[in-house]
Amino acid sequence: xxxxxxxxxxxxxxVDSEYIIGLLKAADIEITTDYKKxxxxxxxxxxxxxxxxxxxxxxxxxxxELKASTGCKLIVTGCLVQRYKEELIEELPExxxxxxxxxxxxxxxxxxxxxxxxxxxxxxxxxxxxSGKPWMAYLKIADGCDNKCAYCAIPLIRGPYRxxxxxxxxxxxxxxxxxxxxxxxxxxQDTTRYGIDIYHERSLYKLLEELDKIxxxxxxxxxxxxxxEIDDILLETMLKCKKVLPYxxxxxxxxxxRLLKLMNRRGSKQLIKQRVDKIRSMFSNPILRTTIIVGFPxxxxxxxxxxIDFTKEVKWDRLGAFTYSKExxxxxxxxxxxxxxxxxxxxxNRLMDVQTSLQEAIxxxxxxxxxxxxxxxxxxxxxxxxxxxxxxxxxGVDGEVLFRYDNEIKMGTFVKxxxxxxxxxxxxxxxxxxxx
Numbered sequence: 561x562x563x564x565x566x567x568x569x570x571x572x573x574x575v576d577s578e579y580i581i582g583l584l585k586a587a588d589i590e591i592t593t594d595y596k597k598x599x600x601x602x603x604x605x606x607x608x609x610x611x612x613x614x615x616x617x618x619x620x621x622x623x624x625e626l627k628a629s630t631g632c633k634l635i636v637t638g639c640l641v642q643r644y645k646e647e648l649i650e651e652l653p654e655x656x657x658x659x660x661x662x663x664x665x666x667x668x669x670x671x672x673x674x675x676x677x678x679x680x681x682x683x684x685x686x687x688x689x690x691s692g693k694p695w696m697a698y699l700k701i702a703d704g705c706d707n708k709c710a711y712c713a714i715p716l717i718r719g720p721y722r723x724x725x726x727x728x729x730x731x732x733x734x735x736x737x738x739x740x741x742x743x744x745x746x747x748x749q750d751t752t753r754y755g756i757d758i759y760h761e762r763s764l765y766k767l768l769e770e771l772d773k774i775x776x777x778x779x780x781x782x783x784x785x786x787x788x789e790i791d792d793i794l795l796e797t798m799l800k801c802k803k804v805l806p807y808x809x810x811x812x813x814x815x816x817x818r819l820l821k822l823m824n825r826r827g828s829k830q831l832i833k834q835r836v837d838k839i840r841s842m843f844s845n846p847i848l849r850t851t852i853i854v855g856f857p858x859x860x861x862x863x864x865x866x867x868i869d870f871t872k873e874v875k876w877d878r879l880g881a882f883t884y885s886k887e888x889x890x891x892x893x894x895x896x897x898x899x900x901x902x903x904x905x906x907x908x909n910r911l912m913d914v915q916t917s918l919q920e921a922i923x924x925x926x927x928x929x930x931x932x933x934x935x936x937x938x939x940x941x942x943x944x945x946x947x948x949x950x951x952x953x954x955x956g957v958d959g960e961v962l963f964r965y966d967n968e969i970k971m972g973t974f975v976k977x978x979x980x981x982x983x984x985x986x987x988x989x990x991x992x993x994x995x996x
Contacts, residue, residue, distance in 0.1 A: 638661070712890060934949075
């Protein structure tokens with residue numbers, strides 16, 4: 561039997577999909593990307609914001625058309641199902657089964673019934689199967705969220721914050737390292753809160769100390785850090801750990817105190833600046849990335865300009881932004897969405913223009929610097945290798961390092977390069993030597 565898996569949404573959802581693949585492979589089911597030859601297609605959906613929900617619906621409809629011609633079964637899982645299962649059942653009768661997050665412990669039974677096969681193992685109890693580049697993996701250290709930001713539906717979908725046991729995380733990390741994973745990216749809705757529910761203290765620093773000891777790993781990167789939870793003990797641990805990168809992914813969402821309070825975000829502009837200054841005082845080469853929401857209800861032009869000024873002051877190494885969109889059942893849903901879509905677009909473009917200028921200046925400082933790069937692709941047309949330095953997470957947001965080298969380099973190899981020029985968000989370099 562052959563099943564095709566389509567994973568939509570964030571890297572946390574991707575990890576779920578990889579556990580689903582592990583469940584199916586344990587039942588001797590072949591996983592394929594040739595959907596026309598599938599006995600079944602499983603779509604793991606995202607339900608976070610409207611564009612993600614629309615992408616999920618469009619994908620389901622596209623695969624439903626394929627089902628009509630091939631006769632395959634169609635199964636839909638994930639966050640969209642968790643939020644809208646009853647509506648989806650009514651509107652999409654073409655789907656053979658919808659499996660919500662709450663039903664994952666019984667996923668094997670549901671799939672077995674739909675496909676008329678025997679699946680003995682359960683979700684999460686089988687070995688996770690990496691679906692991407694074998695030298696990089698995401699490691700989910702917790703699920704759910706307690707932060708209850710006014711615009712966010714994640715707590716409604718994923719439930720309260722639940723840290724995974726440290727020994728289980730370490731065991732998974734060791735298994736991944738033995739498989740050849742060299743870069744480990746720690747993820748959760750809030751990584752800095754790790755352990756507070758089961759160990760009664762923020763325990764990310766303890767987890768990092770253990771992960772840093774694992775042979776085979778070279779880079780450990782932390783994503784989704786909250787500014788008010790980046791305490792001194794975490795910074796001191798990151799500084800002493802040899803494999804933990806000085807990469808700080810800190811989604812601040814805004815820099816105006818009134819809007820931060822309206823968003824139900826903890827902390828203030830002053831606290832954010834204090835944490836940024838502390839990081840830069842402790843680390844010689846920290847990478848600071850953030851995320852901004854543009855056009856939140858009641859955001860005035862002056863408040864937007866305050867955020868622009870703060871962006872210029874902080875000079876984030878990386879910045880992503882998106883326009884506010886109303887999400888059902890969140891506190892901000894009942895707020896008057898009084899910033900027009902046209903104005904949101906204008907503000908977003910302005911912010912990204914500012915960041916592009918800052919980015920070019922930041923990249924200019926890297927000229928003639930030597931960087932370690934993880935090689936991930938080769939373009940035969942341009943004869944350029946593509947890779948990532950410590951400045952870039954693997955989510956495609958931060959840009960790449962490009963260089964030429966006449967000999968063949970195995971993908972997943974670390975090399976040393978010298979930066980010679982920048983090209984918007986990317987860097988052009990000269991190859992020096994292989995380092996691992």
